[in-house]
Amino acid sequence: MLSKRPPGWAERFFEFYCRDELSESILGDLQERFHHDCQKLGKMRAQLNYCLNILRFMNRYTLRKTRYSQHQNKGFGIMLYHHLQTAYRHLAKHKLYTALNIFGLAIGLASCLLIAKFLVNELSYDRFHDNTETIHRINTHFAGNSGALTKMVNTPPALIPGLGNVFPEVEKSTRLRYVTRVLLEQGDTRFYETNGFYADSLFLEIFSFPLVSGSRSTALDQPNSIVMSEAMASKYFGDDDPFGKRINLNNEVTLKVTGVLAAMPTNSHLQFDFLISFPTYEVPEGYFSDLSSWSWLGFLSYLQLKEDVDPAAMEGKLEQLYRDNTSENRADYHFNVQPLGDIYLGSGALVDDLASNLQGGNPVTLYALGIVALLILLIASFNFMNLSVAVSVSRAKEIGLRKMLGANNGGIIVQLLTESIVLATGALAIAYLLGVLAFPYVSEMMEWHIGIDWTQVLLSFPLALTIVALLGVLAGAYPAFILSGNRALAALKKDVRSGLRSGYGLRKLLIVLQFSISVALIASTIVVTKQIAHLSDHELGFDRENVLIVKLLPQDMAEHYQTLKKELLKKSFITSISRGERSMGDPWPVNNLLVDGQHESEVKQILGNHVGVDFIKTMGITIKEGRSFSEEFSADRTNSIILSEKAVDYLGLDEPIGKKVWYFPLDGPRTVIGVVEDFNFLSLHHEVSPMVLIMPFIDVDYMFVRLSQESIGQKIAALQAAWRETAPGVPLDFQFLDSRLNKLYDKEENLSSLISVFSGLAVMLACLGLYGLIAFSVSRRRKEAGIRKVLGASMISIMVRFSRQYIVLIALASLIAIPLAQYLLNYWLEGFAYRIEIGWWVYFASTTALILLAIITISHQAISAALVNPVTVLRDE
Amino acid sequence: MKANLGEFEEIVLLLVAGQHDQAYGLSITEAIENELGRSVTLSSVHTALYRLEDKGFVESRLGGASPTRGGRRKRLYIITGPGKAALKKTMAARVKLWQMIPDFVIEGAH
Numbered sequence: 001m002l003s004k005r006p007p008g009w010a011e012r013f014f015e016f017y018c019r020d021e022l023s024e025s026i027l028g029d030l031q032e033r034f035h036h037d038c039q040k041l042g043k044m045r046a047q048l049n050y051c052l053n054i055l056r057f058m059n060r061y062t063l064r065k066t067r068y069s070q071h072q073n074k075g076f077g078i079m080l081y082h083h084l085q086t087a088y089r090h091l092a093k094h095k096l097y098t099a100l101n102i103f104g105l106a107i108g109l110a111s112c113l114l115i116a117k118f119l120v121n122e123l124s125y126d127r128f129h130d131n132t133e134t135i136h137r138i139n140t141h142f143a144g145n146s147g148a149l150t151k152m153v154n155t156p157p158a159l160i161p162g163l164g165n166v167f168p169e170v171e172k173s174t175r176l177r178y179v180t181r182v183l184l185e186q187g188d189t190r191f192y193e194t195n196g197f198y199a200d201s202l203f204l205e206i207f208s209f210p211l212v213s214g215s216r217s218t219a220l221d222q223p224n225s226i227v228m229s230e231a232m233a234s235k236y237f238g239d240d241d242p243f244g245k246r247i248n249l250n251n252e253v254t255l256k257v258t259g260v261l262a263a264m265p266t267n268s269h270l271q272f273d274f275l276i277s278f279p280t281y282e283v284p285e286g287y288f289s290d291l292s293s294w295s296w297l298g299f300l301s302y303l304q305l306k307e308d309v310d311p312a313a314m315e316g317k318l319e320q321l322y323r324d325n326t327s328e329n330r331a332d333y334h335f336n337v338q339p340l341g342d343i344y345l346g347s348g349a350l351v352d353d354l355a356s357n358l359q360g361g362n363p364v365t366l367y368a369l370g371i372v373a374l375l376i377l378l379i380a381s382f383n384f385m386n387l388s389v390a391v392s393v394s395r396a397k398e399i400g401l402r403k404m405l406g407a408n409n410g411g412i413i414v415q416l417l418t419e420s421i422v423l424a425t426g427a428l429a430i431a432y433l434l435g436v437l438a439f440p441y442v443s444e445m446m447e448w449h450i451g452i453d454w455t456q457v458l459l460s461f462p463l464a465l466t467i468v469a470l471l472g473v474l475a476g477a478y479p480a481f482i483l484s485g486n487r488a489l490a491a492l493k494k495d496v497r498s499g500l501r502s503g504y505g506l507r508k509l510l511i512v513l514q515f516s517i518s519v520a521l522i523a524s525t526i527v528v529t530k531q532i533a534h535l536s537d538h539e540l541g542f543d544r545e546n547v548l549i550v551k552l553l554p555q556d557m558a559e560h561y562q563t564l565k566k567e568l569l570k571k572s573f574i575t576s577i578s579r580g581e582r583s584m585g586d587p588w589p590v591n592n593l594l595v596d597g598q599h600e601s602e603v604k605q606i607l608g609n610h611v612g613v614d615f616i617k618t619m620g621i622t623i624k625e626g627r628s629f630s631e632e633f634s635a636d637r638t639n640s641i642i643l644s645e646k647a648v649d650y651l652g653l654d655e656p657i658g659k660k661v662w663y664f665p666l667d668g669p670r671t672v673i674g675v676v677e678d679f680n681f682l683s684l685h686h687e688v689s690p691m692v693l694i695m696p697f698i699d700v701d702y703m704f705v706r707l708s709q710e711s712i713g714q715k716i717a718a719l720q721a722a723w724r725e726t727a728p729g730v731p732l733d734f735q736f737l738d739s740r741l742n743k744l745y746d747k748e749e750n751l752s753s754l755i756s757v758f759s760g761l762a763v764m765l766a767c768l769g770l771y772g773l774i775a776f777s778v779s780r781r782r783k784e785a786g787i788r789k790v791l792g793a794s795m796i797s798i799m800v801r802f803s804r805q806y807i808v809l810i811a812l813a814s815l816i817a818i819p820l821a822q823y824l825l826n827y828w829l830e831g832f833a834y835r836i837e838i839g840w841w842v843y844f845a846s847t848t849a850l851i852l853l854a855i856i857t858i859s860h861q862a863i864s865a866a867l868v869n870p871v872t873v874l875r876d877e
Numbered sequence: 878m879k880a881n882l883g884e885f886e887e888i889v890l891l892l893v894a895g896q897h898d899q900a901y902g903l904s905i906t907e908a909i910e911n912e913l914g915r916s917v918t919l920s921s922v923h924t925a926l927y928r929l930e931d932k933g934f935v936e937s938r939l940g941g942a943s944p945t946r947g948g949r950r951k952r953l954y955i956i957t958g959p960g961k962a963a964l965k966k967t968m969a970a971r972v973k974l975w976q977m978i979p980d981f982v983i984e985g986a987h
Contacts, residue, residue, distance in 0.1 A: 028949030
């Protein structure tokens with residue numbers, strides 16, 4: 001009988017968890033029960049019951065109490081209240097550190113919140129469509145025989161209709177053609193509109209742009225249909241319901257409003273005010289192309305694929321389709337199927353030949369901002385930790401006393417962590433307040449065009465709270481564990497030195513890290529700013545100042561251009577007038593060129609622009625050889641061409657003047673009449689390309705006016721008056737060429753101002769932390785300063801003694817930061833064709849600036865240390 | 878201590894009183910199983926006993942080791958003054974409520 005014993009391991013487990021005073025009687029009961037069970041139910045069941053009972057006994061009466069919970073168990077609420085109360089008293093006693101700590105962290109957190117909001121917005125582009133996952137855009141890649149790969153978002157018009165039955169994996173497809181400029185007229189209301197597309201009928205079925213009225217499936221089916229935004233509709237129809245109303249297009253056709261769009265979500269790469277049904281589109285005269293073309297890259301193509309179709313697998317089939325339909329044997333032609341979700345951030349390398357308002361984001365900006373946010377959070381956290389550690393040292397005595405009165409380590413750790421978490425949470429609350437207040441300004445400055453989304457703010461709360469609580473724990477942990485581990489007696493002894501020493505190494509490390517980050521950020525700010533300035537000042541090869549770009553309707557241009565030119569040139573302040581298809585700052589279209597006499601396979605792709613007489617003079621381009629277009633040579637209109645130097649090289653011409661060149665798709669060769677020096681009409685992200693100029697054989701809509709140098713303001717007014725006189729009713733819609741060119745660097749300028757603002761903040765935070773630390777250390781070393789003074793130290797020597805260690809730390813920090821910054825900045829600069837060299841002075845300046853700042857920060861406290869009155873501080877010794 | 882007696886606690890307390898000075902966890906568990914035909918786990922009886930002790934209705938001492946218990950002592954319970962008062966109070970309340978039932982309700986029709 002007695003040989004039947006309950007399982008020993010279960011017994012040991014029970015003894016492990018059960019309180020000693022209960023363990024004996026319970027184990028006794030269990031064993032007695034085990035014996036009963038053995039007799040009644042057999043050994044197996046008895047053992048099972050025994051084990052189950054061991055588990056069932058685990059409850060709050062039997063579980064061992066930890067040393068800490070013995071004290072805390074009954075009065076947790078009371079203790080928490082007590083902790084909060086001491087936390088409040090402690091914080092109120094050290095007002096300066098509390099303020100530095102809370103505001104430093106709050107500013108850091110607020111910056112991170114703002115940046116996070118921006119990042120979330122950038123990543124949310126085009127995600128609102130029901131079919132985001134399956135929508136794709138087709139891009140065209142071609143190498144040309146120069147070897148450089150050109151990637152375009154544009155596709156030929158025949159591509160989408162050609163998909164037809166060949167592609168079972170395509171659910172729906174649609175084409176877009178951008179609207180250059182149309183005149184819409186309803187009653188007396190007339191406006192030029194540019195921000196729209198001609199769209200195939202399935203467009204609204206594929207994309208879920210919100211509709212107020214009209215049918216997604218039929219709105220764009222019929223010719224002469226228009227779908228417009230509510231804002232645009234109210235311009236023409238006032239408060240009337242626009243649906244079904246009629247509106248006149250270009251004085252030619254009447255369109256019927258078949259749908260009204262709700263406000264366009266800002267996070268869409270396609271932005272438009274209106275859509276006109278595709279059948280309404282007519283190819284303009286002089287284009288030598290029609291909608292059955294496979295070579296006219298002038299359209300956007302979107303596909304909605306069936307579920308689980310691999311887009312990459314489609315690319316080959318598309319290329320096959322292209323080869324089947326065209327006689328040109330272009331092996332370098334490729335189609336790339338790009339998912340909708342990648343379009344906004346992944347189109348930086350793609351050229352849009354049509355200047356059609358497609359929104360694109362810059363992933364580099366996102367990375368840069370993400371890194372900056374992280375760095376700011378680091379600096380703010382380091383400050384927080386540093387100040388917490390420094391200030392907590394002064395509490396060694398309090399902790400010692402607590403321990404004497406019976407507090408255990410656990411209790412003290414909980415107390416210190418509570419304090420630190422309270423502080424961090426307070427900072428978070430202020431951060432949200434700051435963030436919400438600052439958001440509209442930041443959003444406007446950065447041209448984010450987004451408002452505060454309160455649901456997002458609410459949703460971010462749990463995450464932010466978790467991070468901050470974690471930060472509180474991290475910041476509080478070090479002092480908590482150090483202080484709680486001190487022996488009570490040692491803490492109660494007046495051992496100031498040991499108090500100051502504890503956590504000293506960590507503090508130094510954190511300061512070095514903070515200032516490394518600061519040096520790197522200052523250097524980045526200098527380099528980014530210099531690079532942007534370099535871009536906008538760089539010699540472009542033409543004179544960008546004092547040129548107005550006037551946009552005209554093709555029919556106005558045809559009717560009024562010659563009169564306007566003749567009349568306006570009579571004014572003394574207008575030096576030259578010309579016109580063209582594209583302006584400087586626009587992308588120019590790619591054309592096929594062939595030197596006369598060469599084989600057709602030698603066709604080369606060269607950028608080209610259709611420009612009027614005097615274009616070269618108006619833009620200030622230098623003629624190297626030959627002459628410009630002229631009214632005197634009537635053949636210029638149809639038979640002449642001007643090349644840039646690079647184009648001459650590219651075409652391999654030795655004596656270019658007088659050579660004949662075929663410019664497709666025109667029939668007949670053109671004679672080279674002139675060579676101009678290279679100029680860069682696009683942003684300096686790109687190298688200067690070979691290019692050609694010919695006189696217009698299509699409608700052009702830009703007019704260029706060069707003004708003489710001084711007092712532009714008055715001249716604009718005079719120009720407007722003269723314009724009204726000469727061509728009443730034709731609007732003078734102008735823009736300065738240099739501001740248009742500067743727009744190309746908007747993204748970099750935004751990046752540069754963002755980085756400046758946030759590096760400024762980061763440096764400020766670092767200095768704030770430094771100030772707090774030195775203030776604290778000075779307050780602990782007043783007596784030392786007093787004694788030194790008594791012994792004859794000068795004020796200067798005391799100041800130096802109190803601040804030199806920080807200067808050394810900053811110098812050390814620079815040494816760490818410089819190679820890192822050098823590496824990252826070079827990486828960024830590689831994205832530019834024209835870039836500055838980073839001189840050593842950049843780092844020297846950053847370090848010096850930071851040391852100066854640090855000296856200013858420190859000086860207040862150092863002076864106050866040097867000014868102590870020995871009598872006051874030494875009195876109580 | 879102003880504490881109420883739950884239904885299960887009442888049963889345990891009654892049995893503690895009934896097995897005066899010989900009541901311990903297992904004896905009460907078995908009494909409940911045998912006398913009331915109710916299945917109950919050992920741990921819930923123990924828990925009820927600890928709770929009663931917290932409320933001051935019972936007191937315990939250690940004693941009565943035996944070989945079947947592996948030489949371990951029992952925790953033996955006796956009822957305290959407040960425990961008796963609490964029992965009487967519940968009893969009185971029950972009787973009062975019983976008396977309010979008209980005879981025919983329970984005795985009469987089936």
